[in-house]
Amino acid sequence: xxxxxxxxxxxxxxxxAADARVNVELETxxxxxxxxxxxxxxxxxxxxxxxxxxxQVVWAEPVAGYMHRGYEKLTEVRTFxxxxxxxxxxxxxGSFANEVPFILAAEKLMGVExxxxxxxxxxILFELSRIANVSLFLGDLGVQLGAVxxxxxxxxxxxxxxxxxxxxxxxxxxxxxxxxxxxxxxxPAGFIDETRTVMVKLRRFCDxxxxxxxxxxxxxxxTRGVGVIPRDVALSYGLSGANLRASGVEWDLRRxxxxxxxxxxxxxxxxxxxxxDSFARCWVRLQEVRESTKIVDQLLDTIPAxxxxxxxxxxxxxxxxxxxxxTENPLGEMGYYVVSxxxxxxxxxxxxxASFNNISIVPWVLRGVYVPDIITILASLYFILGDIxx
Amino acid sequence: MGxxxxxxxxxxxxxxxxxxxxxxxxVYQWGLACCAxxxxxxxxxxxxxxxxxxxxxxxxxxxxxxxxxxxxxVTDKMAPAIKRLYxxxxxxxxxxxxxxxxxxxxxxxxxxxxxxxxxxxxPVDVYVPGCPPRPEALLEGIVLLQQRIKNEDMGARWRxxxxxxxxxxxxxxxxKGGVPVVVD
Amino acid sequence: MFPLSSTETTAEVRDDVRAAxxxxxxxxxGDAVRDSLLKPGDDIWVxxxxxxxxxxxxxxxxxxxxxxxxxxxxxxxxSPYGKGEDDPTEPAVERxxxxxxxxxxxxxxxxxxxxxxxxxxxxxxxxxxxxxxxMSVPSISAVFAGANWHERETHxxxxxxxxxxxxxxxxxxxxxxxxHPLRKDFPLLARMVKPWPGIVDVEPLPGExxxxxxxxx
Numbered sequence: 001x002x003x004x005x006x007x008x009x010x011x012x013x014x015x016x017a018a019d020a021r022v023n024v025e026l027e028t029x030x031x032x033x034x035x036x037x038x039x040x041x042x043x044x045x046x047x048x049x050x051x052x053x054x055x056q057v058v059w060a061e062p063v064a065g066y067m068h069r070g071y072e073k074l075t076e077v078r079t080f081x082x083x084x085x086x087x088x089x090x091x092x093x094g095s096f097a098n099e100v101p102f103i104l105a106a107e108k109l110m111g112v113e114x115x116x117x118x119x120x121x122x123x124i125l126f127e128l129s130r131i132a133n134v135s136l137f138l139g140d141l142g143v144q145l146g147a148v149x150x151x152x153x154x155x156x157x158x159x160x161x162x163x164x165x166x167x168x169x170x171x172x173x174x175x176x177x178x179x180x181x182x183x184x185x186x187x188p189a190g191f192i193d194e195t196r197t198v199m200v201k202l203r204r205f206c207d208x209x210x211x212x213x214x215x216x217x218x219x220x221x222x223t224r225g226v227g228v229i230p231r232d233v234a235l236s237y238g239l240s241g242a243n244l245r246a247s248g249v250e251w252d253l254r255r256x257x258x259x260x261x262x263x264x265x266x267x268x269x270x271x272x273x274x275x276x277d278s279f280a281r282c283w284v285r286l287q288e289v290r291e292s293t294k295i296v297d298q299l300l301d302t303i304p305a306x307x308x309x310x311x312x313x314x315x316x317x318x319x320x321x322x323x324x325x326x327t328e329n330p331l332g333e334m335g336y337y338v339v340s341x342x343x344x345x346x347x348x349x350x351x352x353x354a355s356f357n358n359i360s361i362v363p364w365v366l367r368g369v370y371v372p373d374i375i376t377i378l379a380s381l382y383f384i385l386g387d388i389x390x
Numbered sequence: 391m392g393x394x395x396x397x398x399x400x401x402x403x404x405x406x407x408x409x410x411x412x413x414x415x416x417v418y419q420w421g422l423a424c425c426a427x428x429x430x431x432x433x434x435x436x437x438x439x440x441x442x443x444x445x446x447x448x449x450x451x452x453x454x455x456x457x458x459x460x461x462x463x464v465t466d467k468m469a470p471a472i473k474r475l476y477x478x479x480x481x482x483x484x485x486x487x488x489x490x491x492x493x494x495x496x497x498x499x500x501x502x503x504x505x506x507x508x509x510x511x512x513p514v515d516v517y518v519p520g521c522p523p524r525p526e527a528l529l530e531g532i533v534l535l536q537q538r539i540k541n542e543d544m545g546a547r548w549r550x551x552x553x554x555x556x557x558x559x560x561x562x563x564x565x566k567g568g569v570p571v572v573v574d
Numbered sequence: 575m576f577p578l579s580s581t582e583t584t585a586e587v588r589d590d591v592r593a594a595x596x597x598x599x600x601x602x603x604g605d606a607v608r609d610s611l612l613k614p615g616d617d618i619w620v621x622x623x624x625x626x627x628x629x630x631x632x633x634x635x636x637x638x639x640x641x642x643x644x645x646x647x648x649x650x651x652x653s654p655y656g657k658g659e660d661d662p663t664e665p666a667v668e669r670x671x672x673x674x675x676x677x678x679x680x681x682x683x684x685x686x687x688x689x690x691x692x693x694x695x696x697x698x699x700x701x702x703x704x705x706x707x708x709m710s711v712p713s714i715s716a717v718f719a720g721a722n723w724h725e726r727e728t729h730x731x732x733x734x735x736x737x738x739x740x741x742x743x744x745x746x747x748x749x750x751x752x753x754h755p756l757r758k759d760f761p762l763l764a765r766m767v768k769p770w771p772g773i774v775d776v777e778p779l780p781g782e783x784x785x786x787x788x789x790x791x
Binding site for chain 2: 658746747748751755760762763764765
């Protein structure tokens with residue numbers, strides 16, 4: 001177990017003592033602040049109801065459900081290939097990454113495995129969608145702090161990645177490209193060279209964001225020591241992804257799990273940060289985009305030859321059983337618990353989405369912070385509404 | 391603008407007003423789901439740059455907006471908020487419904503919690519289909535809306551006779567008032 | 575890599591890590607365990623008594639399963655509406671309504687299940703429990719704070735209440751919503767009004783037998 005750093009410990013104590021302190025020092029009248037359900041700062045339709053004492057939050061509660069579309073019920077009336085078209089839209093910034101764990105779960109139940117080339121291309125597209133997802137986060141981060149410029153950079157460079165995904169899959173946003181037993185198609189001609197140049201651009205984008213934002217004094221003073229989440233609290237709330245790694249837990253499902261994907265064929269690093277504050281979460285994500293570009297670069301060199309689709313029946317019936325597969329998605333651990341009864345469609349799909357757990361910590365972490373910090377903490381926790389409400 | 395209030399406005403003056411209105415559209419971005427990102431790409435990115443069309447995507451409140459883009463899945467829980475937002479907007483106001491979910495429910499046509507189309511709550515002027523539509527499709531929807539605004543009889547609107555074109559001779563379907571337009 | 579999926583565990587595939595984990599868990603839980611299943615290279619399932627649900631979770635936490643993954647429930651009753659693809663003008667279709675539980679067995683229609691993982695080691699365990707007639711299971715939100723929202727969601731979707739939960743408000747749906755959507759007998763009304771047009775998808779292709787055994791080559 002890693003020990004809490006001094007600064008982390010101090011800021012944690014300060015945040016927790018804040019509401020008590022205010023009540024003793026000043027007699028103030030409480031006020032309820034309602035943010036949302038539609039508010040630019042919550043990038044989506046999350047509603048936050050906060051009770052304030054002066055400028056400090058005494059109690060805050062997110063109200064979800066404004067984007068609840070009933071995925072788990074709808075999957076029960078769809079066939080297995082139809083489900084992938086739906087679950088693309090859970091985390092709409094990294095759509096391809098949503099398909100992979102579901103397809104892997106179905107393949108696990110059927111006892112088939114995608115050919116090596118398909119596994120390789122899946123991993124490349126998975127990392128491309130991570131880059132598309134997190135690069136928008138890095139731009140959006142600036143907006144939440146009042147700096148508009150980074151979002152233009154993010155939208156500019158994200159387009160290159162979307163073009164790549166579109167070239168390979170035919171869809172900018174929702175590829176629906178993953179099939180049980182492989183992929184719909186092979187990579188298009190010229191994809192590899194184009195991807196290499198784009199990865200160079202993305203690394204330059206990371207450098208730009210780092211010098212624009214992360215070195216900025218205002219950015220640092222607004223994020224360092226704000227919204228500290230210690231390791232144990234993070235684990236008990238089920239935080240995952242960069243939020244967990246920013247609290248000092250060195251755990252990445254891409255590395256630590258044995259899945260038929262190609263991450264272990266590349267050399268890359270799992271970044272962690274001991275502080276657990278907003279800055280740490282943002283910083284870990286920035287490093288992850290860099291690592292992803294490196295993973296893609298290495299995997300492009302070693303794509304094996306062969307087919308992209310294994311032999312599967314035309315009408316897919318999945319044998320009876322239960323399977324759980326989760327992967328390290330851009331937002332954190334995303335998993336599907338698939339129950340099949342030997343039918344054309346799943347009997348029950350439990351979707352474990354990362355943001356749902358990541359946001360459930362909000363009432364805890366917002367206690368005692370100042371009102372402007374609500375926005376930066378929410379931004380650093382990074383959620384996608386579809387991923388919370390499903 | 392006493393002339394406008396009485397519903398009598400000379401045609402050249404109307405054309406002038408309409409020209410002005412169509413090229414200073416203040417858009418309120420009602421981003422809900424996936425389409426919100428494509429709307430963000432259309433409005434906020436240097437590649438698509440909506441401001442060259444005379445559209446300003448940054449009003450602070452719906453009370454300052456002429457146009458609202460409903461982009462994404464409308465749920466039954468969200469519907470009252472959308473209705474309320476629409477009522478806050480000053481006349482004349484326009485609505486673009488972006489994406490299959492806002493048009494008709496889209497992939498969630500059989501869901502228990504999704505409103506099957508935002509047009510059940512508020513009137514829609516332009517439908518932009520797609521899941522999600524590309525940013526270019528949204529820009530075309532805005533251009534179609536501008537064509538309609540340019541040809542609108544403001545006097546009729548003030549007299550409470552609804553949206554209708556200034557003259558009946560225009561051929562383009564986009565310029566017909568009252569009927570929603572679909573981007574194809 | 576994945577072993578071939580089969581319902582019986584074969585002797586050839588060994589998984590010492592998970593076997594040891596299962597022995598550790600069942601040993602610590604003692605009498606509370608009703609049934610368990612180990613699929614080598616895949617996962618561990620343990621079914622416990624509903625009264626021992628909270629102590630089970632506390633035991634798992636003390637064994638090092640400190641990462642709360644999810645909590646949810648399953649309704650094992652087959653849907654009386656099938657996939658909602660019936661023609662409403664035809665007489666109602668007869669369906670096999672026998673309740674068959676999944677891995678690690680079961681005795682009731684509803685089961686609550688949750689997953690806990692040892693962080694960094696990525697060894698997880700899925701625990702299940704039968705929901706008694708009272709439709710009430712002890713809450714674990716005091717043990718794992720993250721379970722709070724998951725229990726609210728499960729309560730809303732299945733109508734299962736959790737004893738000791740601070741506030742079982744609706745998570746997603748408006749407060750006046752009636753019914754529990756994830757119960758199998760909750761109908762999707764939009765599918766009921768007309769025959770599902772996509773039914774053509776499952777018709778056999780010409781020149782091919784209908785059981786779908788042909789390879790896609």
